[in-house]
Each structure stands twice: as structure tokens, then as C-alpha cells.
Amino acid sequence: MDTQDLKTKLIKFQSIIALLIMCIVLSLLSDRFMSADNIWNVMRQISVNMIISVGMTLVILIGGIDLSVGSVLALSGAITAVMLKYGNEFPGWNIHIGFTLIGALLGGTLIGAFLGWFNGLTITRFKVPPFVATLAMLTIARGLTMLLTGGFPITGFSDQMAFIGTGWFLGIPMPVWISAVVVLVAVVLTNRTRLGRYIYAIGGNETAAELSGLKINKIKLIVYSIAGALAAVGGIIVTSRLDSAQPNAGSGFELDAIAAVVIGGTSLSGGKGTIMGTVQGTLIIGILNNGLVLLNVSPFWQQVIKGMVILVAVVIEKFNSKDKQ
Amino acid sequence: MENQNNQTVPVLEVRNVSKDFSGIYALKNIDLQIFPGQVHAIIGENGAGKSTLMKIASGVYTEYAGDVILDGVKVAFKNPKQAKEQGVVIIHQELNLIPYLSITENLFLGNELVNRMGLLDYPEMHKQAKELLKRLHFDINPHTRLNMLRVGQQQLVEIAKSLLLESRVMIMDEPTSAISDHEVALLFQIIKELKAKGVAIVYISHKLNELFEIADRFTVLRDGEKVGSGSMAGTSHDQLIQMMVGRSLADSFRKVVNIQSHEVLRVENLCFRNPGNENDFLVNNICFSLNKGEVLGICGLMGAGRTEVLEAIFGLYPKDVSGKIFIDGEEKQIRNVADAIDAGIALVPEDRKLQGLILNMNVAQNTSLASLAKISKFSFINKKEEEKISLNFVKKLNTQVSSPKMEVQKLSGGNQQKVVIAKWLATNPKVLLLDEPTRGIDIGAKTEIYRLINELAQQGMGIVVVSSELPEILSVSDSILVLSESRQTAKLSREEATEEIIMKAALREKE
Numbered sequence: 001m002d003t004q005d006l007k008t009k010l011i012k013f014q015s016i017i018a019l020l021i022m023c024i025v026l027s028l029l030s031d032r033f034m035s036a037d038n039i040w041n042v043m044r045q046i047s048v049n050m051i052i053s054v055g056m057t058l059v060i061l062i063g064g065i066d067l068s069v070g071s072v073l074a075l076s077g078a079i080t081a082v083m084l085k086y087g088n089e090f091p092g093w094n095i096h097i098g099f100t101l102i103g104a105l106l107g108g109t110l111i112g113a114f115l116g117w118f119n120g121l122t123i124t125r126f127k128v129p130p131f132v133a134t135l136a137m138l139t140i141a142r143g144l145t146m147l148l149t150g151g152f153p154i155t156g157f158s159d160q161m162a163f164i165g166t167g168w169f170l171g172i173p174m175p176v177w178i179s180a181v182v183v184l185v186a187v188v189l190t191n192r193t194r195l196g197r198y199i200y201a202i203g204g205n206e207t208a209a210e211l212s213g214l215k216i217n218k219i220k221l222i223v224y225s226i227a228g229a230l231a232a233v234g235g236i237i238v239t240s241r242l243d244s245a246q247p248n249a250g251s252g253f254e255l256d257a258i259a260a261v262v263i264g265g266t267s268l269s270g271g272k273g274t275i276m277g278t279v280q281g282t283l284i285i286g287i288l289n290n291g292l293v294l295l296n297v298s299p300f301w302q303q304v305i306k307g308m309v310i311l312v313a314v315v316i317e318k319f320n321s322k323d324k325q
Numbered sequence: 326m327e328n329q330n331n332q333t334v335p336v337l338e339v340r341n342v343s344k345d346f347s348g349i350y351a352l353k354n355i356d357l358q359i360f361p362g363q364v365h366a367i368i369g370e371n372g373a374g375k376s377t378l379m380k381i382a383s384g385v386y387t388e389y390a391g392d393v394i395l396d397g398v399k400v401a402f403k404n405p406k407q408a409k410e411q412g413v414v415i416i417h418q419e420l421n422l423i424p425y426l427s428i429t430e431n432l433f434l435g436n437e438l439v440n441r442m443g444l445l446d447y448p449e450m451h452k453q454a455k456e457l458l459k460r461l462h463f464d465i466n467p468h469t470r471l472n473m474l475r476v477g478q479q480q481l482v483e484i485a486k487s488l489l490l491e492s493r494v495m496i497m498d499e500p501t502s503a504i505s506d507h508e509v510a511l512l513f514q515i516i517k518e519l520k521a522k523g524v525a526i527v528y529i530s531h532k533l534n535e536l537f538e539i540a541d542r543f544t545v546l547r548d549g550e551k552v553g554s555g556s557m558a559g560t561s562h563d564q565l566i567q568m569m570v571g572r573s574l575a576d577s578f579r580k581v582v583n584i585q586s587h588e589v590l591r592v593e594n595l596c597f598r599n600p601g602n603e604n605d606f607l608v609n610n611i612c613f614s615l616n617k618g619e620v621l622g623i624c625g626l627m628g629a630g631r632t633e634v635l636e637a638i639f640g641l642y643p644k645d646v647s648g649k650i651f652i653d654g655e656e657k658q659i660r661n662v663a664d665a666i667d668a669g670i671a672l673v674p675e676d677r678k679l680q681g682l683i684l685n686m687n688v689a690q691n692t693s694l695a696s697l698a699k700i701s702k703f704s705f706i707n708k709k710e711e712e713k714i715s716l717n718f719v720k721k722l723n724t725q726v727s728s729p730k731m732e733v734q735k736l737s738g739g740n741q742q743k744v745v746i747a748k749w750l751a752t753n754p755k756v757l758l759l760d761e762p763t764r765g766i767d768i769g770a771k772t773e774i775y776r777l778i779n780e781l782a783q784q785g786m787g788i789v790v791v792s793s794e795l796p797e798i799l800s801v802s803d804s805i806l807v808l809s810e811s812r813q814t815a816k817l818s819r820e821e822a823t824e825e826i827i828m829k830a831a832l833r834e835k836e
Contacts, residue, residue: 192705192706192708193701193704193705193706194697194698194701194704194705194706195704197690197694197697197706198697200683200686200690201683201686201690201694204683204684204685204686205679205682205683205684207679207680208679208680208681208682208683208694209683209694210662211639211641211662211672211674211680211681212662212694212695212748213661213662213663213665213666213695214662214694215661215663271683271685272685
């Protein structure tokens with residue numbers, strides 16, 4: 001019984017153990033790894049992926065997928081930038097609306113939520129498979145971003161705007177604060193609330209959930225909207241940090257987010273997984289990236305190694321869940 | 326000991342076989358002899374070890390203590406495929422068929438015939454499929470896609486598939502659990518022909534009546550041990566039950582009836598149009614009334630519309646359903662499941678794994694799923710309350726779990742069913758709809774569920790039970806509604822109902 005207990009504990013904490021081993025090995029191989037500068041640097045870099053991955057976790061928990069987060073990030077960031085910089089012109093009525101910083105941030109986030117809601121709508125109302133619906137949104141949102149920016153970055157914002165991506169508060173970078181708050185809210189949401197329970201129920205068995213009186217479509221719409229809104233928050237941070245909204249910002253971010261979720265032990269078929277798992281997954285990818293750079297590994301090899309890590313993580317996960325049966 | 330009055334030697338023998346799962350015995354020192362040309366019934370409650378034993382015999386489990394002997398030679402199958410090649414075939418309870426392939430393609434899956442070019446030889450496969458289906462008196466075009474068939478027909482295809490292989494030992498795990506009486510008759514015909522050809526058949530079933538019709542010998546397992554075996558001819562129904570459970574089934578009948586005059590549910594002109602076909606009705610003009618404390622049984626053949634009546638009442642297909650539903654005399658608009666729950670209706674569905682449970686959630690989480698709003702504040706779930714409620718139901722329903730935190734997928738069928746029932750009782754319903762409440766669960770749990778139905782009725786709940794087992798309907802119901810081809814063909818009181826009258830009504834066709 002004791003060895004059984006030990007085994008389940010080992011399985012439970014396997015990502016943390018992997019993380020610790022990585023940190024120990026890296027600090028032995030590189031002086032710079034354990035420096036405060038580097039650690040805050042890593043944390044800041046991963047915070048955007050962390051925020052997006054939290055939304056991705058919720059989507060994957062209900063048995064869906066969201067490939068559009070990278071493009072939604074770019075479009076929301078660009079719209080925020082436009083609102084901040086130019087406001088909104090209504091030529092027909094001769095009206096010009098300017099935005100405060102708060103107004104623009106809120107507007108950008110709402111745009112993200114709307115794009116996510118639209119994903120949810122095509123998925124629930126028109127029964128488009130999530131993979132296809134969000135793949136379409138990936139292209140649409142990217143195209144709209146290009147149209148909006150004309151293909152050029154929008155640059156030059158206020159210091160307050162820059163503070164979001166580059167500032168420090170109580171000795172901790174702002175993006176880290178933001179991602180911490182997002183994670184905390186998501187942990188409470190998944191563990192303590194009805195919505196969280198319903199998310200797991202839908203992913204675990206949609207038919208049974210529906211027969212238990214759950215409003216499946218409504219919950220899916222909410223989840224995709226949250227994923228969109230979180231992508232937008234990521235977009236705002238990226239825009240702020242670079243002091244510019246890049247038309248090709250966030251491309252490929254969906255893959256990093258899915259990788260983090262999967263490494264964190266969430267099942268792609270839904271119903272099983274945790275936010276804290278995803279946090280660990282994000283940390284593993286972030287630290288791995290950072291370590292490979294510090295060790296001067298060629299960028300080509302970096303990709304190969306990252307891919308292998310994802311494979312190994314999923315194989316271990318499958319192995320463990322088979323063991324349990 | 327076994328009396329070997331049969332002159333032939335056993336084709337398959339299991340000698341002193343034991344098997345444990347991480348220290349817990351599933352089987353203990355089992356001996357079993359299967360003779361050619363005989364049907365050997367394996368009887369036992371769920372969890373008694375029947376399926377484990379058969380999985381050992383057919384190569385699914387490869388690690389066990391003891392010997393499996395085929396034609397007098399000790400064998401160790403590495404996998405089911407190897408067992409199949411040596412003539413031992415298992416037909417599983419769950420269907421292993423591909424829904425989007427035709428009957429022919431399914432029949433030959435894994436054993437396709439090819440022509441000289443190395444391409445699939447469809448004409449030959451269709452020809453053979455046609456002959457095979459004809460031999461089974463199964464009148465259907467082999468080009469039909471499998472998902473166009475009813476479950477019972479699919480089961481026949483599964484059986485036909487195993488007939489294509491020249492097997493000598495055929496293991497059938499609950500082959501009749503989902504098929505209609507007509508198909509059962511077909512199956513028994515096939516079994517008789519197989520027997521005549523010298524095939525040995527191992528037949529696992531919960532339905533004792535069937536076994537008396539088809540089996541020659543039996544072995545009873547209880548808690549992984551062999552408690553009896555012998556020839557069916559010299560054994561009575563009650564003796565078998567006694568062996569299975571070690572207790573009699575006498576108290577499973579409805580004794581105390583306390584029907585109140587208050588009408589809790591009335592259904593008027595309930596119609597359910599087939600979404601796939603404008604002119605077809607799955608439920609056609611059903612009317613009934615249910616008082617507090619009354620148990621109404623609904624029966625009919627497969628496809629008569631039994632399940633659909635419940636689904637229509639429960640708001641699953643609002644667009645295709647018409648008719649009026651009254652609860653406590655008040656008309657209710659039920660457009661979705663949430664409306665049904667609000668109105669005080671609960672439905673325990675037919676398939677607990679697919680429709681009833683979130684398998685990777687625990688007992689408490691499953692129990693609270695339909696009534697979470699009651700135990701949450703500002704959307705936050707009161708987990709202590711949740712566990713307390715779940716524990717109450719565990720005690721009340723005598724569910725065998727170590728804690729409410731146990732995952733439901735680890736429970737036996739009977740205990741899983743109790744969790745589904747607990748989920749619905751937690752919504753505090755006025756009307757409880759039960760669809761096949763005892764399908765695939767052992768006799769012990771069955772008895773407990775019958776007792777629970779009694780108890781709930783006595784407390785004033787209105788209960789509707791749909792079942793394909795007539796003895797079940799007769800033993801739990803106060804009144805009985807018989808359906809045939811989507812219409813009601815009889816409404817009987819318990820006193821006037823007999824199996825014969827019900828069957829006649831169930832077989833009545835449209836003029």
C-alpha cells in the first residue's frame with residue numbers, strides 16, 4: 001500500500017520533479033541561470049504564454065481546441081493600439097471618440113472576448129468542429145489585423161501603457177502580476193465554482209451533462225469567450241512591452257499554449273486536467289527555452305528538443321493513465 | 326466433483342485458474358470443462374469473475390495462475406488474435422463494429438478477401454456475406470451501413486462475424502442484453518445449428534429464463550469462486566438464484582401499495598415526430614396519468630417507443646414533441662432538461678455509462694451534478710455540503726463505496742446505477758422516470774433497486790419504469806402501459822396483467 005501511495009504521489013508531482021531537475025541541471029551548467037535577472041526575465045517571457053494557456057486549458061477541458069488565440073492576440077492588440085493612438089472616427093457623423101488607457105484596454109479585451117464568442121457560436125450553433133471553426137478564425141483575425149495595420153506596426157504609446165508590459169510593482173514585473181492574477185482566478189473558477197464543475201462535466205461526458213440539465217451551449221460560449229479575452233490580455237501585454245502592435249504578433253502562440261496544456265497533463269479529449277498542471281507546463285517550456293539559449297544550443301536544435309519534450313510528456317501521461325486502469 | 330457422463334473429451338478446459346488484480350483475488354482455483362456440441366452457461370452476479378474467466382480463456386488476459394487446456398494440450402494465448410486462430414472466439418458485450426462501414430465490410434474486417442491483383446474482392450465478400458446472413462435467417466442487404474441498423478441487428482452482425490471464422494469454442498458475453506425477442510429467437514436458432522455442428526458455446530447471461538431454454542450445463546461463480554456446476558435439466562430457477570446470491574428473491578415484489586388520490590403527472594396526446602422522417606412518429610398520441618405513490622410500468626418490444634416516451638416528457642427533443650404535460654394538475658412548458666428538473670421530473674437514463682455518469686468524476690461530484698445550484702452560493706460550491714449529501718445517499722441506497730471521493734468508473738454496474746439514481750433523487754423530484762433501471766446489474770443490486778422503487782413510491786413519489794423484462798414490469802408496477810409501434814395498445818392494472826396479455830398487446834400491429 002505504501003509503495004502504491006508513493007507511486008501515485010510521484011505521478012502527481014512528476015511535472016514539479018521534472019522542473020526541479022531541469023533547474024538543478026541548468027544551474028550546474030550555467031552561472032547565469034540562477035541569477036535574479038535571468039529568473040525575472042524568464043518569468044516575464046512566459047507570462048503571456050501562461051495567460052493564453054489558462055484559456056486554452058479551459059477550452060481543452062470542455063473537449064474543444066482553440067487555434068485562433070495567436071491571431072486574436074494580434075487583432076486585439078492592434079485594435080487596442082488604434083484606440084489608444086487614433087481613437088475612433090465616425091466620418092459620416094463627424095464624430096471622433098478618443099479613448100482613455102482604461103477604455104482602450106477594456107475595449108481590446110472585449111474585442112478578444114467577442115472573437116472567442118464568435119468561435120463558440122459557430123461551434124455550438126452551426127456544429128462546426130472546434131478545430132475547423134478556430135482554424136478559420138486564425139486566418140480571419142490575422143487578415144483583419146493586416147487590414148487594420150496595413151501591414152505595418154503601430155508604435156508610440158504613453159508611459160502608462162508601457163508600464164503594463166515593462167513596469168515593476170513591489171519588485172515583481174507587471175506581466176507576472178497579471179498572469180498570477182489570471183491563474184489564481186482560474187484555479188478558483190475550476191475548483192470552487194459551478195461553472196468550473198460544469199466545464200469538467202461537459203468534457204467528461206457531454207451527453208450525461210446535457211441530461212443533467214446543464215446548458216451546454218451557454219457554457220461553451222462562455223469558455224470560448226474567456227479564451228478570447230485572455231488572448232487579448234496577452235495581446236495588450238505584448239503591444240505594451242514592444243511599444244508597438246505588430247501585425248504578425250502572436251503567430252504560433254497557439255502551439256506553445258497547446259504544448260503547455262498537454263505537458264501539464266490535461267487530456268486532449270477533455271474532462272481531465274488542472275490549471276496548476278498548465279502552469280507547470282508553461283514553466284517547463286519557458287525554462288527549457290531559456291536554458292537552451294543560455295547553453296548556446298542552436299535554434300534549430302531547440303525546436304527539435306522542444307518537440308521531443310512534448311512527446312515524452314504525453315507518452316508518460318498515457319503510460320500513467322493506462323497503469324491506473 | 327464433476328460427473329463426466331459425457332463420452333467426449335472437453336475441447337476447452339480451465340484447470341485451477343486464479344487471477345488477482347493488485348493483490349485482490351478476482352478468481353480463485355477455478356475448474357471448468359467445455360464440451361463440444363454443448364452450451365455451457367456461466368452464471369454469477371456482476372463482479373463474480375465471469376468476464377475475467379472468459380478473458381483468460383480467450384487470450385485477453387495473459388497473466389494468471391493455472392492452466393488453459395485446448396484439446397488436451399496446455400496453451401498460453403499471447404493475445405485474442407492467437408486464440409481466434411486456434412478456434413476460440415469471444416463475442417463481447419460491447420459491440421466492436423465500425424458504424425460507417427457496410428455489413429460486409431464489418432464482417433470481413435481484418436480478414437478481407439483479395440483478388441489476384443491484391444485488391445479487395447468485393448463481389449466475393451458480398452456473396453459470402455449474403456449467404457451467411459441468409460443462413461442466419463437475417464433478412465437484410467449486406468451493403469447496408471452499420472449505423473443504419475438497430476442495436477439488436479448490430480449484435481447479430483457481430484455474431485455473424487464470428488461465424489465467418491471456423492471457431493470451435495464460442496464465448497458469448499451477454500449476447501441478448503440489447504436485442505428484441507425476435508432477434509433472441511434468431512440467435513437461439515443459430516446456437517442450435519452451431520451445437521449440431523459440434524461447436525462448444527460458453528454463454529454468459531443474467532437472464533435465467535434464457536439459460537433454461539438454451540443451456541446444457543452451468544457453472545455458477547460467486548466472488549471469484551466456483552460455487553456450483555451441473556446440468557441445467559436437473560436444476561431449478563430458484564436453486565440457481567440461491568447459488569448466485571446466497572439469498573432468495575422473495576422480497577423483490579411490491580407489497581405495500583399506498584397510491585394516493587392526488588394526480589402528480591398527466592400526459593395528454595404526447596407525440597414525438599421522427600426528426601429524420603416527417604411522416605413517422607416515434608411516439609404517437611400517448612396519454613396516461615400517474616398518481617402520487619403509483620408505479621407505472623411501460624413495456625413493449627424494442628423500437629416500440631418506450632425510451633422515447635420518457636425522453637419526450639423530459640424535454641430532450643422540444644422541437645419534435647407535441648402534447649401536454651401536467652404536474653400536480655398544472656400544465657408545464659418543458660423545452661429543455663432544466664425545465665423538466667424545475668417541474669420536478671427526473672430521468673434515470675437507459676445507458677448509465679454513456680448518458681448517466683461522468684466516469685472520471687467521483688461519486689460526490691456525480692451525485693450533485695443535477696442539483697448543484699442548491700448547494701452553491703454566488704456560484705461557489707459548498708463542498709462539505711456536497712459530500713454530506715452524497716454520503717447520505719450512499720447510506721440510503723447502500724452503495725458499496727469506500728468514500729464519496731471514489732471515481733465512479735471503478736464501481737460495479739449496480740453501484741454506478743445507484744449513483745445515477747442518487748443524482749436524480751438529489752433534485753427532489755415529484756416524478757421519477759426510470760429507463761431500464763436494472764439493465765446489466767446483478768441480482769443483489771436489482772433487488773435493492775426494486776426495494777427502493779417501493780420505498781420511494783410509498784413516500785409519495787410518482788414513478789414510471791420502462792423495462793424490456795416482463796417479470797420486472799410485473800413485479801414492480803401498479804399499472805402497466807403497453808406500447809406497440811409507437812402507439813399504446815393496452816393499459817392494464819396489476820391484477821389483470823399477465824405475461825401473455827402483455828405480449829399479445831406488444832405484438833399488436835397497426836390495422
